[in-house]
Amino acid sequence: MAELTLDTVTKVFNDGDSNEIVAVDGVDIDIDDGEFLVLVGPSGCGKSTTLRMIAGLETVTDGEIRLGNRLINNTPPADRNIAMVFQSYALYPHMTVRENMRFGLEESTDMADDEMTSIVEETAAMMGIEDLLDRKPSELSGGQQQRVALGRAIVRDPEAFLMDEPLSNLDAKLRATMRTELQRIQEDLSVTTVYVTHDQTEAMTMGDRIAVLNDGVLQQVGTPLECYHTPNNRFVAGFIGEPSMNFFDVTLSDDALTGERFSYPLPGDVRSSLGDATEFTLGVRPEDIEFHATKSSVGEHDFECVVDVVEPVGESNNIYLRFADDDGPDPDTFIVTISGMRNVSSGDRVVATIPPDAIHLFDDRDGRAVKNRSLSEVDAVAPT
Template identity: 40%
Template sequence: MTGTGLELRELRKTYRSRGRPSVDAVRGIDLNLRSGELLGLLGPSGCGKSTTLRMIAGLESVTGGDILVGGASVVERPAQQRNIGVAFENYALYPPLSVAENLAFGLKARRKAARGDVDRKVKEIAERVGLTDLLDARPAALSSGQKQRVSLARALIREPDVLLLDEPLSHLDAAQRDTTRRELKRIQKDLGHTTILVTHDQEEALSLADRIAVMKDGVIQQLGTPYEIYDSPANVFVADFVGEPAITLLPGIADGDGRARLSDSVRIALPVPVDEGREVVVGIRPEDVRLTAEDGLPARVVAHEPLLESGLATLSLDGVERHLVVLTDPEVRLAHNERVGVTADPEHTHVFDAETGDSLR
């Protein structure tokens, strides 16, 4: 099985209600997915990612723009004629039916295959997603992870041109998420379906996606590989939304000699020249800060959390209102109110315009 390219052109969705202001849920987004690519659509609740998915699937009307699958517009086709598979967050399984019957239901309803072919396809997809031993079970007897695999298998069995996954791991506990995430990546690469994964979980997007589109307020803020999104965020929102522990964002003023003044006693080197007097936001990820015995920025330990594989220190820089978070080596032990010095490599420091939030790199 192979995927088919998917393109969104100026796709828009506006909700209108009599007597109420209209709401622009999706504000003209453009995306072009290569055949077999997995794109993560990442953003907070209400950013428009699920609305985008539902428009692609044909479950939501389109206010403007176009949707092309394999180069052909599908925006006027009803959902059942788009050959797009969807695995929903809530599984949407039929309780009275066995796993095998759930998988076969769509094929039989559309009368797309003879009885023998349906049975063969059910067995094939069950083997691929690890459901062979559960074909006779009812949904009530399945774990959350097993239900998610049935939902995925039901979307895959129709051999869709495009696969849409709506928060597929949100109901799973931590252990199940890790296992199912690895299975999902294997299955998607084996079958080669062009896939959009809708999620608010950055770890999910970073680990699964070939590229990520970060959304906010119905607009794509940045589109790129996981490394591009993490290492070169386009603006403050992307920098703050992607990364765990979160990036530290410190307001300052450029002094014209390659540094920003964070307080009367704290100045930090910038990665690029910035005009003197310009208000900036300096972003430093916890793993890009180093503790030092001398020649560092003066700081005081507010808290230190030993986390076995590493530690997490919260520091107060002299005269700076916001705290700096630092990832420490596992053997480091810091006491409350202990004085330390810190350094940050300018090459791994981010700088944003304070007014627009856009990156200045």
């Protein structure tokens, strides 16, 4: 067990014709001992490459990777004392579950035979797979194979676990179960864990902290709620959260933000914090928009809208709204999440309120957040 440090880690792939592809660009992350860090980002953002560099399966072009203050850039994977769980489970098909779990112990330690047997059996009991020990992987279901793959990593008692989208081949129900189970196991063992996923539900629910990557560049490292409520930039704001944050292109003129269909007056303190930029993206979470079926007095942050599409999810409804004056064939819509018990149907005329303390503003020049939502009413999760 040890802390894992990535210090300006860069990976450049050469595809032969002196074409250089920068897959990972100067990533800095400090992962504490026993911490569960989720690396999240869209496909091709470099998250798997980062993980493979930590594992030693890819060379590091530049920067340093340290495990417990030991520089491991050039250490072969076998000597890093790291265990990895792969998306395809990567079990050895010709070996039984027992042999699969023993293999790492046989190859990396000089443990006595009966010691290995007892470790394998203990771990199998912990994973609930003790009845499967003498079966081959092909005789197991996907969920069971997943458990074996995890068990194989656990018996090694490594300093760090690396997991590359380990749950993505499971069906939705099993994935939810395994998600909590994985968290429980990680907490019990308190082994430093790096978990790669593109699924932001997994990122939000599992990690102590999230590291958001895009195009090989680290966008933000923070707790799930920090990333959710105080995103560093527009990319993080749009990537974290389901349904995604609504974005409107706006221009600052006088004391109001002017969009294509609306004008949004800014409170004085917000206005003064914006500096000299004029082009912004206004972001607001779907659940932050207040939704009124009717409203007698229309204030300056209220907008008359028409319901375009209703998506019932059960506990909530995702309502796609368009501005009342936007009646073209392909209107721009934005999403509002309301309670599932409220009955709304397509075509209803409603009023949507965008509260000034819930808005995020991103500078269009670099996407950086210049104003995040106020957290005064949620100080329990205030950033540390």
